[in-house]
Amino acid sequence: MAKPTVSMPNWQAVYYYFDKWKTNGLLEKINLALNKLDRKSQGREEYPSILCIDSQSVKLSPRRPLDLYNEIIPIFSSLW
Numbered sequence: 001m002a003k004p005t006v007s008m009p010n011w012q013a014v015y016y017y018f019d020k021w022k023t024n025g026l027l028e029k030i031n032l033a034l035n036k037l038d039r040k041s042q043g044r045e046e047y048p049s050i051l052c053i054d055s056q057s058v059k060l061s062p063r064r065p066l067d068l069y070n071e072i073i074p075i076f077s078s079l080w
Contacts, residue, residue, distance in 0.1 A: 021027050036046040 018027075039046055039048070
């Protein structure tokens, strides 16, 4: 069987441009633009709504044992 001939660029050149685009933010801009186009094509808003839960707001006392069920579940059940 004959091997298919594939012309691949030099890996150093690929890495050079990848690093350059990553450093100057071009890859992030492309990703954001593609996400917006995809969301629009599905009939949704360009930017998703966000829910952020701060794990630092869960206060635990060092004097008592950690009871994850009674500490964490009420926090999430209030969101349902």
